[in-house]
Amino acid sequence: MDPKDTKGRVKIPRQKMPEQPPQERIRNFFEVPLGLSPAQAMEEAKRCIQCKNPLCVGGCPVNIEIPWFVRLIAEGKFIEAARKIKETNGLPAVCGRVCPQEEQCERVCVVGKKGEPVSIGRLERFAADYEREHGEVSVPELPHSTGKKVAVVGAGPAGLTVAGDLVKKGHKVTVFEALHTPGGVLVYGIPEFRLPKKIVQSEVDYLKRMGVEIVVNAVIGKLETVDELFSNGYQAVFVGTGAGLPNFMNAPGENLIGVYSANEYLTRVNLMKAFQFPEFDTPVIRGRRIAVVGGGNTAMDSARTALRLCPEEVTIVYRRSREELPARGEEVHHGEEEGLKFQFLTHPKRFIGDADGRLKAVECARMALGDPDESGRRRPVEEKGSEFCIEADVAIIAIGNGANPLIPQTTPDIKLNKWGNITIDQDTGRTSKKGVFSGGDIVRGGATVILAMGDGRRAANSIHEYLATGVW
Numbered sequence: 001m002d003p004k005d006t007k008g009r010v011k012i013p014r015q016k017m018p019e020q021p022p023q024e025r026i027r028n029f030f031e032v033p034l035g036l037s038p039a040q041a042m043e044e045a046k047r048c049i050q051c052k053n054p055l056c057v058g059g060c061p062v063n064i065e066i067p068w069f070v071r072l073i074a075e076g077k078f079i080e081a082a083r084k085i086k087e088t089n090g091l092p093a094v095c096g097r098v099c100p101q102e103e104q105c106e107r108v109c110v111v112g113k114k115g116e117p118v119s120i121g122r123l124e125r126f127a128a129d130y131e132r133e134h135g136e137v138s139v140p141e142l143p144h145s146t147g148k149k150v151a152v153v154g155a156g157p158a159g160l161t162v163a164g165d166l167v168k169k170g171h172k173v174t175v176f177e178a179l180h181t182p183g184g185v186l187v188y189g190i191p192e193f194r195l196p197k198k199i200v201q202s203e204v205d206y207l208k209r210m211g212v213e214i215v216v217n218a219v220i221g222k223l224e225t226v227d228e229l230f231s232n233g234y235q236a237v238f239v240g241t242g243a244g245l246p247n248f249m250n251a252p253g254e255n256l257i258g259v260y261s262a263n264e265y266l267t268r269v270n271l272m273k274a275f276q277f278p279e280f281d282t283p284v285i286r287g288r289r290i291a292v293v294g295g296g297n298t299a300m301d302s303a304r305t306a307l308r309l310c311p312e313e314v315t316i317v318y319r320r321s322r323e324e325l326p327a328r329g330e331e332v333h334h335g336e337e338e339g340l341k342f343q344f345l346t347h348p349k350r351f352i353g354d355a356d357g358r359l360k361a362v363e364c365a366r367m368a369l370g371d372p373d374e375s376g377r378r379r380p381v382e383e384k385g386s387e388f389c390i391e392a393d394v395a396i397i398a399i400g401n402g403a404n405p406l407i408p409q410t411t412p413d414i415k416l417n418k419w420g421n422i423t424i425d426q427d428t429g430r431t432s433k434k435g436v437f438s439g440g441d442i443v444r445g446g447a448t449v450i451l452a453m454g455d456g457r458r459a460a461n462s463i464h465e466y467l468a469t470g471v472w
Contacts, residue, residue: 001205006049013117015044026307029192031096032334036119038078041126045074047111048118055108056120061454062089062161063169066105066120069411082131086126086140090164090207091157091453093132093199096125098190100328100440132202139209143170148268148467149197151176151234153407155222156184157449158440159240160204161456162210162463169464173211174234176218179247184242185441186449188271189263189298191305194331197270201423221406226414226436236463239414239422243441245402249293254269254397258285258359262294262302262398269305278299287394291362293348295324298446300331302396307338315390316338319347319367319380343390345369347382351395361389401446419425421445429459434472437463 019025020036025032033238036044041354053415058064064085072081085092103119109117148171152159155177163173181187183200208214220226220241229237234249246261248254265284273280290311292303295318306314315319316335318325325332345367366386369378403420415432417422422431422438429437439455466472 002311003386009049010111010115012043012047014047014119015040015122017119017122022334022339025193026338029308031196032193033128036122036126038076038126038130041048041073041078041123041340042076044119045070045123047076051109051110055110056105059105059108061104061450062364062457064088064124066106069127070118070120070123073127078127078130079134081123081127081137083138083382085127088416088457089124089453090161090450092124093128094157094186094195095204095450096121096123096128097195097199098186100448102329104450136289137202137206139206141170142168142210145172146170146467148172148236148395149174149234150236150238150463150467151220151229151452152238152240153226154178154184154240154242154440154442154461155182155204155214155216156240156242156440157186158449158459159184159238160207160455161453162238162240162437162439162460163209163345164210165457165460165462166263167207167210167467169460170465171464172213174213174215175212176220176223178217178219178241179271182214182216184240186401187379188267189301191266191270191301193277193304193308194301199274216275219406221410226407226411226433227298230435235467236437238429238456238459238463239407239436239438240440240444240452241404241442242405243401243421243444243446246397246401246402247402248397249348249399251348251350253353253359256351256353256355256359258287258393259395259397260285262292262298262396263401265302265396266298268304270311275305276409284309285394286310287392288312289390289392290396291317291348291390291392292396292398293317296398296400296446297328299396300327300335302398303340304331304335304338306394306396307340311394315392316340317326317346317348317362317364317390318342318344321345321369324369324377346382347380348395351385352389359393359395360391362395363387363389363393402440403442403445407442412437419445427458428462429455430436430462430472 069081069084108119273389274281274282367380367455370381373379437459440452
């Protein structure tokens with residue numbers, strides 16, 4: 001196709017990604033979207049009109065050169081496309097699966113002004129998968145060592161990004177991960193059917209091949225403090241410990257057997273493989289009727305996970321209307337296809353147990369939408385006398401998370417905001433403590449993988465400058 005034939009490109013229909021049928025995938029934990037074929041990827045890539053001012057690049061938190069890699073796919077140069085992405089994104093197979101492209105790069109795609117935007121995320125996934133599946137993953141040429149050592153606390157998206165960027169600048173990087181497997185929320189929070197753990201492992205293995213050292217079962221704040229890391233020869237520390245402290249409702253009955261935080265529930269099923277019990281000896285209550293409180297992506301992940309564990313019914317209980325639902329539209333659509341039910345404008349008031357202390361029902365109240373609150377969404381207001389009960393033997397609370405408190409508790413000269421998140425200079429990732437940088441959910445609260453990665457890239461550049469100049 002003629003590169004200048006803009007009208008012809010716009011007329012190409014958006015390619016539909018094959019998926020497991022709902023009636024099949026509801027019985028397994030295999031990935032739902034199956035990926036584009038090479039022919040589909042090339043056809044989709046031809047839809048890009050190669051804008052002179054590509055807004056999509058600015059819409060990407062890590063500023064991937066999107067038109068360039070898309071053009072390479074259109075030309076059938078799939079390996080070259082993957083390597084172009086990796087110049088700015090060290091986790092492309094992950095981002096192509098879990099990033100909300102519809103709210104970022106694809107939202108500002110010019111092709112989307114008059115039709116459907118180019119499927120940037122699916123093309124990113126395709127290129128990364130093609131490179132890996134064809135054994136073409138190669139380590140870039142690295143510069144001579146600077147002799148500088150950096151400690152990265154937390155092997156989540158922010159920490160892994162910092163590590164990859166800094167090792168490519170010649171620094172020695174050690175990542176300390178509290179859990180037994182690196183990946184952070186990528187391994188404990190996001191279900192297998194959305195992000196296969198072999199994908200995360202392959203991205204981690206790539207960083208190791210570049211020279212990143214990863215130490216697991218290392219709880220910084222217990223094993224060593226940040227100050228002790230400096231004493232042991234590290235010249236800079238990046239804190240990316242995430243937001244793993246679950247929020248609860250403080251409602252009566254929340255301590256009943258069968259009431260989980262989303263963090264515990266997803267960690268048991270994903271990281272600790274409860275879905276493969278008894279092969280993996282991690283029990284989780286499967287239940288018959290499950291209520292999931294919340295409306296974000298974590299709530300959707302919990303609900304769709306519960307559906308696969310063979311209950312009779314799974315219901316999302318959300319205090320606002322469908323229009324305010326913060327979860328990705330694709331995840332809501334998949335959940336509805338799989339049989340997920342929704343109770344909108346509904347707020348749990350208390351959890352009711354039986355004589356053995358096990359959950360049997362959730363008492364809820366109907367809500368109405370009032371004036372907008374500080375988030376810009378209309379505030380839910382309880383309708384008096386509207387109480388009713390939902391039968392449930394498992395409830396999963398997915399209403400957000402707080403910052404991991406361990407580093408702040410053991411490093412009191414790192415300043416926090418009123419919610420316990422580390423405060424940083426937004427342009428550099430610098431904290432109030434000399435030599436300490438931070439980013440991701442420990443700064444933002446619960447956010448997206450790609451925003452954490454963007455924080456990691458900015459911090460890596462700032463750390464490199466600090467190590468080179470010594471100026472704080």
